[in-house]
Amino acid sequence: MIRIDFHRLRFLVVDDNAHMRRIVRQLLHGFGSRDIHEAEDGAAGLEFFTAHNPDIVITDWAMPVFDGIEFTRAIRKPESATNPFVPIIMLSGHSEKKRVIEARDAGVTEFLAKPIAAKALYERILSVVLNPRPFIQTQSYFGPDRRRAVISNYTGPERRKGKDGGKTIPVQPLDKRFVEQRAKPHQEPDRRDGIEPPAQQQPPAPARAAPQ
Amino acid sequence: MSKLPPAQPEQQRFEDHSVIVPPHNLKTAVVHTAEPGDIAMDVVEQGEAALDRLKGEFGGWMQVECDSLDAARKSLHQRGRSKASFDMLFRAGHDIKGNAATLGFPLAGRLAAGMSRLVYHAPDKTRIPLAVIDRYVEAIRAVVRENRRDANEPTGLEVAERLAAWGEKFLAGELKDAYAEIAADAAPALEMPAKPK
Numbered sequence A: 001m002i003r004i005d006f007h008r009l010r011f012l013v014v015d016d017n018a019h020m021r022r023i024v025r026q027l028l029h030g031f032g033s034r035d036i037h038e039a040e041d042g043a044a045g046l047e048f049f050t051a052h053n054p055d056i057v058i059t060d061w062a063m064p065v066f067d068g069i070e071f072t073r074a075i076r077k078p079e080s081a082t083n084p085f086v087p088i089i090m091l092s093g094h095s096e097k098k099r100v101i102e103a104r105d106a107g108v109t110e111f112l113a114k115p116i117a118a119k120a121l122y123e124r125i126l127s128v129v130l131n132p133r134p135f136i137q138t139q140s141y142f143g144p145d146r147r148r149a150v151i152s153n154y155t156g157p158e159r160r161k162g163k164d165g166g167k168t169i170p171v172q173p174l175d176k177r178f179v180e181q182r183a184k185p186h187q188e189p190d191r192r193d194g195i196e197p198p199a200q201q202q203p204p205a206p207a208r209a210a211p212q
Numbered sequence B: 001m002s003k004l005p006p007a008q009p010e011q012q013r014f015e016d017h018s019v020i021v022p023p024h025n026l027k028t029a030v031v032h033t034a035e036p037g038d039i040a041m042d043v044v045e046q047g048e049a050a051l052d053r054l055k056g057e058f059g060g061w062m063q064v065e066c067d068s069l070d071a072a073r074k075s076l077h078q079r080g081r082s083k084a085s086f087d088m089l090f091r092a093g094h095d096i097k098g099n100a101a102t103l104g105f106p107l108a109g110r111l112a113a114g115m116s117r118l119v120y121h122a123p124d125k126t127r128i129p130l131a132v133i134d135r136y137v138e139a140i141r142a143v144v145r146e147n148r149r150d151a152n153e154p155t156g157l158e159v160a161e162r163l164a165a166w167g168e169k170f171l172a173g174e175l176k177d178a179y180a181e182i183a184a185d186a187a188p189a190l191e192m193p194a195k196p197k
Helices: A018-031 A042-052 A068-075 A097-106 A118-130 A177-183 B025-029 B041-052 B055-079 B083-099 B106-121 B130-145 B154-183
Strands: A002-004 A010-014 A035-039 A056-059 A088-092 A110-113 A135-137 A142-144 B010-013 B018-021 B030-032
Touching: A002 A118, A010 A018, A010 A042, A018 A035, A018 A118, A018 B041, A018 B055, A018 B083, A035 A042, A042 A056, A042 A068, A056 A068, A056 A118, A068 A088, A068 A097, A088 A097, A088 A118, A097 A110, A097 A142, A110 A118, A118 B025, A118 B041, B025 B030, B055 B083, B055 B106, B055 B130, B083 B106, B083 B130, B106 B130, B106 B154, B130 B154
Parallel strands: A010 A035, A010 A056, A056 A088, A088 A110
Antiparallel strands: A002 B030, A135 A142, A135 B018, B010 B018
C-alpha cells in the first residue's frame, strides 16, 4: 500500500463559504495534515499562493469577484515564477458535464463534485501526489495532460501535431506506480522511511529538449 | 517540502505543442508500506471521524445558510430583479446545493439545486416569477426548521419534484431549441410514493 505523509504537504483551501472551508480543513486535519491555509476568494488565494507556494490547492468554483476558474488560469501561466504546475483540485457544486470540461480546459488537475466525502477527497489527493500528469502547452492551453488514457479505437480528430504528422503521441506519466500497484497489489516492499523506490521502477523519462 | 529548490521541468517540443514533465516534488510525501490494499481506509476513516466531531454544529451552520438565502430573496423583493440580486440568490442557493447533504439536509440540497438551475439557466431572469423563488426558499427553510434529514421524506420530495418539473417546463419554454443542451443535466425525476387513501 502507498500512504501519504500529510505532514509534509502544505494545502491552500479557497472557498467563499466559511462552512465549506471548515469542513475541508477538518477532513485534511483528520488525514494528518497540519499545514492548511484558507482564502475566501480567488484574489486572496492567489496572494497566498504567490507568497507561500502551497503543495496542493483545493478551490471552489463559484466565488464573487475572482472565481475558481479565473484563479486556476492565473496560476497556470507557464512563465510564472511561482509553481505553475501545482496540483489544483476543484471542489464544486457544479456537476454538469459542460462545467467539468470547462474546469479541465482551465487547467484543473482533478474535479470533485459536492457534496464532499472523505474518501473522494483522499482519492483525489492520492492521485495528484502519486500520479502527476505531464503538462501540455499549446497556443490556447497550459495545464495537465487532458488525456488520461490512450484510447486505441479513438476515431475523433487528432488535435496535436507531432513528429509523426498528427498521430497520437503517447505520453508517459512520470510515475505509474499507483496504476501498477492497483493492478498488482501487495508487491511493494515496506518502505516506511519514505525513501523513493529503486530507479528501475521509474518509467523512462523523455529526452530533455531545450527549455522554451 | 515547499522549501525545496525548484527543479527544472523536462520538456519535449512538437510542431504545435510541448509536453512538459514537471519535477515530482511531492514524491517525498509518499510512503510505501507492506500493508495490503490500495487505499489507506484508516486515513479515510480518520477524516470521517474528524468530520463527525463537527456534526453538533451542522444544524446551526445550515440555519446560517438559510438566513443568507432568505436575505437574498428579500433583496430580490425590495431592490428589484437586478443582476446583483439574482447573483446573490444564486450564490446562496448554490452554497446550499453543495453543502446541505454534508450538513445532513440532503432534501434542502435537492431543492436548492432546482432553484439554482432555474436562476442560472433562465435567459431573462426577470421573467422568473418571484412566487416560485418564494416557494423554493420557504421549502428549504421548512426542511431545516423541521429538521427533516431524510432524503426521501415524502412531502419534501413531492414539493421538490413539483417545483423541479415546473422549472424544467419554464426553461424549455424560455430557451427553446437551446434547452436540449441542458436537458440531460436535469435531476432525474423520482417515482413519487403513492399517497395514502
